[in-house]
Amino acid sequence: MGTMGSMPGMASMPGMDHDMAHMGHGGHAGHVARFRRLFWTMLAVSVPVVAFSPMFAHLVGYDLPAGTWAQWVSPLLGTVVYLWGGWPFLTGAVSEIRSRKPGMMLLIGLAITVAFLASWGASLHLLDHSLEFWWELALLVVIMLLGHWVEMRSLAQTSTALDSLAALLPDEAEKVSGSGTVTVAPADLVVGDVVVVRPGAAVPADGRIVEGSAAVDESMVTGESRPVHRGIGDQVVAGTVATDSGLRVEVTAVGDDTALAGIRKLVADAQGSSSHAQRLADRAAGWLFWFALGAAAVTALVWCLLGQPSDAVVRTITVLVIACPHALGLAIPLVVSIATERAARGGVLVKDRLALESMRTVDTVLFDKTGTLTRGEPALTAVEAAAGMDEDRVLALAAAAETDSEHPLARAIMAEARTRSLDVPVASDFSSSPAVGVRARAEGSVVEVGGPRLLEERHATELPVASSWREQGAIILHVLVDGKVAGALRLADEVRPESHQAVDALHELGVQVVMITGDAQAVADSVAGELGIDRVFAGVRPEDKAQRVEQLQSEGHKVAMVGDGVNDAPALARADVGIAIGAGTDVAISSAGVILASSDPRSVLSVIELSRASYRKMQQNLWWAAGYNLISVPLAAGVLAPIGFVMPMSIGALLMSASTVVVALNAQLLRRLDLSPEHSVEVVLGRGATTHSGSDAQPDAAKESRSA
Numbered sequence: 001m002g003t004m005g006s007m008p009g010m011a012s013m014p015g016m017d018h019d020m021a022h023m024g025h026g027g028h029a030g031h032v033a034r035f036r037r038l039f040w041t042m043l044a045v046s047v048p049v050v051a052f053s054p055m056f057a058h059l060v061g062y063d064l065p066a067g068t069w070a071q072w073v074s075p076l077l078g079t080v081v082y083l084w085g086g087w088p089f090l091t092g093a094v095s096e097i098r099s100r101k102p103g104m105m106l107l108i109g110l111a112i113t114v115a116f117l118a119s120w121g122a123s124l125h126l127l128d129h130s131l132e133f134w135w136e137l138a139l140l141v142v143i144m145l146l147g148h149w150v151e152m153r154s155l156a157q158t159s160t161a162l163d164s165l166a167a168l169l170p171d172e173a174e175k176v177s178g179s180g181t182v183t184v185a186p187a188d189l190v191v192g193d194v195v196v197v198r199p200g201a202a203v204p205a206d207g208r209i210v211e212g213s214a215a216v217d218e219s220m221v222t223g224e225s226r227p228v229h230r231g232i233g234d235q236v237v238a239g240t241v242a243t244d245s246g247l248r249v250e251v252t253a254v255g256d257d258t259a260l261a262g263i264r265k266l267v268a269d270a271q272g273s274s275s276h277a278q279r280l281a282d283r284a285a286g287w288l289f290w291f292a293l294g295a296a297a298v299t300a301l302v303w304c305l306l307g308q309p310s311d312a313v314v315r316t317i318t319v320l321v322i323a324c325p326h327a328l329g330l331a332i333p334l335v336v337s338i339a340t341e342r343a344a345r346g347g348v349l350v351k352d353r354l355a356l357e358s359m360r361t362v363d364t365v366l367f368d369k370t371g372t373l374t375r376g377e378p379a380l381t382a383v384e385a386a387a388g389m390d391e392d393r394v395l396a397l398a399a400a401a402e403t404d405s406e407h408p409l410a411r412a413i414m415a416e417a418r419t420r421s422l423d424v425p426v427a428s429d430f431s432s433s434p435a436v437g438v439r440a441r442a443e444g445s446v447v448e449v450g451g452p453r454l455l456e457e458r459h460a461t462e463l464p465v466a467s468s469w470r471e472q473g474a475i476i477l478h479v480l481v482d483g484k485v486a487g488a489l490r491l492a493d494e495v496r497p498e499s500h501q502a503v504d505a506l507h508e509l510g511v512q513v514v515m516i517t518g519d520a521q522a523v524a525d526s527v528a529g530e531l532g533i534d535r536v537f538a539g540v541r542p543e544d545k546a547q548r549v550e551q552l553q554s555e556g557h558k559v560a561m562v563g564d565g566v567n568d569a570p571a572l573a574r575a576d577v578g579i580a581i582g583a584g585t586d587v588a589i590s591s592a593g594v595i596l597a598s599s600d601p602r603s604v605l606s607v608i609e610l611s612r613a614s615y616r617k618m619q620q621n622l623w624w625a626a627g628y629n630l631i632s633v634p635l636a637a638g639v640l641a642p643i644g645f646v647m648p649m650s651i652g653a654l655l656m657s658a659s660t661v662v663v664a665l666n667a668q669l670l671r672r673l674d675l676s677p678e679h680s681v682e683v684v685l686g687r688g689a690t691t692h693s694g695s696d697a698q699p700d701a702a703k704e705s706r707s708a
Contacts, residue, residue, distance in 0.1 A: 032149070039145040042085035046138035049077045053135035074134040075123045082116045085141040102289035108144055111320040112137055118313050133317070173204035176248065186238075189251050197247040205238045206258045211248035217241040292633070295319050299637040311638070311646075318636040318647060334667040335621060339614040346675030347597040348606050355577045355593025359611035361558050362577055365506055365604060366549060368563035369517035369527060370493060372581050372601060376564075378408055378475060379494030380416035384465045385487040392422055394487030398449045398479045400427040400442040409477065410438070412491055413449070437477070448480040449489075463488045473523025492523075495530055498677065502601040503531045505684040509608065512557070516540055516548055516571075545571035562604060579604060602677035609680050613673055621663045628659045 050056050052073035057064050064070050086109070093109025096102050115137040122132035173189055174181040174196040181196055186204040189195065194210060197203055203216075213231035218240045230236055236249055238258045255261065296319045303312035340350045350356045370376050383391045399417035402410035403424070417424055427440040427447070436457065437450015448454060455462055455478055466476050466488055475491040503513050516537040517524050524538035537548045545563075549571045552559045561568065561575035572578030572592045580592035581599055596603040635647045674680075 035145065035149040038085060038088075039142065039149050042081055042138075042142050042145055045077050045081055045085075046142050049074050049081060049138040050135040053132070055132060056135040071123075074132075075120065078116070078119060078134040078137055081138045081141050082112060085145060086112050086116075089141075089144065107289060107292055107320050111317050112140060114313065114317050114320070115140070118317075133314075136317075170202045170204050174198070187255070189254050191251055191254060193251045195249050195251060197242045197249055199242060199245050202241050203236050203238055203247075203249060205249075205251045206253035207236055207249035207251045209234050209236060209247050210250045212246055214242040214245045214247050217243050291629075292320055295633050295637060303638065315636065315638045315646075319633055334664060335614055335617045335670065338667050338670045339610055339617075342670055342673055343606075343610055343675060346606060346610075348603060348610065348675060349595040349597055350593070350610075351595060352593035356607075356611055356614060358558070358577050359560065359594070359607050360615050362511065362560040362608070364512040364514060364552055364557040364559045366514045366516055366552065366559055366561045366571075366575070367533075367601065368545075368561075368568050368571075369515050369519065369524065371564040371599070372562055373499045373515060373527065373531065374493040374495050376493065378412045378491045380412050380489060381474070381492050381494070382469070382490035383487060384463055384490070386463060386485050389486045391487070392420060394479050395420065395489070396422045396424050397442055397445075397447045397481060397486065398477075398489060400425045401430075401438050401440040401447040401449050401479075403427050403440070404430040405432060405438050407432075407438075409475065409491055413477075413489065445481050446483070448483075449477055450480075451475075451477060454478065454480065455485075458483055460485050471522055472526045473520050474526075492526070493519075495527060496599075496601065498600050498602045499531055501681045501685075502604060503533060505602070505605050505681045507532070508684050509605075511608075514552065516545055546574040549574045560604070562601065577607075579607065598677070600677045602681050605680035605684055606675040606677055609683065610673065610675060613670060617667055617670055620666055624662060624666070625659065 052064060052070055054064065054071070054074075089105055089108040089112065092105030096106045115133045119133045119137060123134075170186065172183050173186045175184050175189065176194040176196060189205050193205075195204055195207070197214075199214070209230055209232050211232065213229065216228055216230045216236060218228055218237065230247075235252070236247070238253075296316045299319050300312045300316045303309070303315055336356070339356065343350050343356075367373050380395075383395050385391045385394050395413070395417055399414050399422065402413050404427070414424075425442040427442040430438065430440040432438045433450075435451075435453055437448055437454040439446065439448045441447070448458070452462075454460075458480060460478070460480060460483070462476070462478060463485065466478075469476050469488075469490045473492070477489040477491065478485055479487045479489065506513050512535065513531075513533050514535040514537070515524065515528055515531075515533045517527075518540055519538060521536075521538040524536045527533070528536045540548060545568060549559055549561055553576070559575045560577040560579055561571045562579045562581055563572055564581060568580075572580060577594065578592040579594045579596060581596045581601065581603070594607055596607075632647075635645075638646055640646070
């Protein structure tokens with residue numbers, strides 16, 4: 001995960017920058033294992049260091065063994081702890097000095113070095129015996145190793161999202177060869193191969209179904225838990241599972257061209273991108289170094305002026321330990337890393353972290369119509385029968401005439417006939433004429449289906465309803481039986497059922513919904529009226545869509561653009577947040593900051609919910625980390641010494657690590673967030689009007705825009 005290279009402290013681990021940049025995600029487990037072993041080893045070595053420390057023995061109340069050997073156990077093993085266990089922090093401190101970016105590693109390295117030198121001075125009787133801090137040094141190193149182990153383990157768990165995506169691919173694939181099949185590795189497949197997918201097996205590569213149909217579990221791509229029916233001609237994605245029956249799939253993409261590979265790359269890029277909040281945390285860690293250094297200097301000066309040099313060393317070391325920006329360095333990166341990983345599992349692919357942060361402030365969502373709010377393919381929406389005819393009979397005859405046609409309008413007519421469970425007559429003598437229509441013989445009659453040119457050639461008159469349909473921008477076909485008009489069919493780009501819920505939920509959040517399309521005004525107004533959209537830009541060419549985004553921004557709106565990611569690229573790039581919708585090979589569109597793996601517009605609500613939840617976690621972690629330091633540093637300096645309270649260095653180290661654990665655990669709560677589109681809509685619509693009060697967006701501005 002590339003983000004580790006920019007974390008305060010983490011970047012300075014010995015060799016970590018280089019390793020993380022080149023080892024890939026499998027290296028995280030190795031680093032975690034090494035820190036785990038180092039922690040347990042140092043813990044074992046530290047036990048005798050603490051046990052043979054005269055100061056610790058005095059505090060607990062036991063006597064050390066007689067003999068000079070006993071007094072050298074702590075110094076010798078303490079040196080091992082400092083050099084071996086402290087090596088990551090010492091080399092990290094040197095790296096921060098060289099890069100002129102002081103941070104947490106330099107503070108830790110300085111603290112343990114001061115403790116080490118003071119302890120040896122006391123052991124050699126060059127300094128007062130009260131400056132012998134072997135047990136505090138050992139405890140500090142062990143606790144710091146534990147904190148880094150916990151931190152790295154949390155980060156490694158985040159990266160397992162990528163490994164789990166790779167694990168979705170089957171180990172073997174059944175490739176059709178001749179009259180049988182041969183078993184090959186998925187990596188050996190090439191475009192054009194046909195593979196057999198058994199019931200319950202995973203699809204080995206992106207492809208198109210050429211035989212069979214099945215309910216396919218696509219949750220790894222879309223976040224949708226319910227299987228989706230897929231049949232001949234439908235696309236399937238590598239890693240999805242045919243749950244109930246077998247398929248034959250022609251491979252259309254392999255290797256890095258697959259949607260799964262694109263998803264893995266997007267998650268990796270997102271976790272490696274640097275966001276505004278993360279850069280702020282990085283700068284805060286640098287500021288904290290100077291704050292800690294100044295506080296330590298003042299502490300040393302005051303205690304020395306009070307005539308207590310030994311306390312000056314103890315207090316100075318404690319201040320340096322307490323002020324380490326460990327929790328601060330973890331506050332932002334861990335939240336965003338977990339958020340992007342959780343989003344990927346929910347079908348929301350965050351490519352740019354800044355887009356995720358900005359989504360919470362969006363007050364206008366601009367939807368491209370075709371393929372986003374609508375399915376991007378025609379659907380039969382109405383049937384009008386002429387006098388003496390029945391709607392179902394008109395549709396059945398039209399379906400019979402269109403049976404052998406591959407035109408999208410023909411498929412829409414056939415689909416509606418199947419939906420109504422009509423008995424479609426057997427047709428013969430099929431023929432088609434471009435720009436006119438189709439002709440076939442069914443039930444002893446000549447059935448023709450076509451547009452205005454067909455009516456002209458047959459000198460027939462359209463049904464009266466056609467004029468109102470035309471005003472709505474619909475496609476109109478007439479059905480003729482033996483040359484006479486039997487009925488009319490209304491077809492239009494079908495509005496997704498999910499679009500209604502998406503628009504309603506966005507309104508509930510106080511977000512203005514705008515639609516942009518290249519279609520005519522009548523078509524756009526029809527869709528907008530059906531969905532309750534606030535504002536429409538119609539007749540817009542693809543190259544002009546970015547100007548409409550700029551227009552909304554000039555009006556003071558924070559705009560999220562939702563499009564299919566192909567001809568919407570300029571607008572996606574111009575928007576405050578660009579959201580590409582739809583799975584497949586277009587998943588790696590560079591112009592969008594967020595990609596919705598499914599084509600469900602309700603997923604926009606999931607992005608808003610994730611953005612707001614992540615921001616809350618960032619705020620909570622930053623407040624905890626900053627507040628902890630503001631309170632603990634004065635205590636470590638000894639401001640309460642006049643009333644008898646002095647914070648031991650060991651307690652300071654414990655509290656510092658406790659702060660890190662609190663931040664890590666708080667960030668982990670994001671994993672419980674349900675990002676399914678259904679849940680996001682239910683949460684918003686279930687709140688009712690109370691949602692507005694808690695919104696990070698600007699509901700009043702959005703309301704004014706709608707009323708305008």
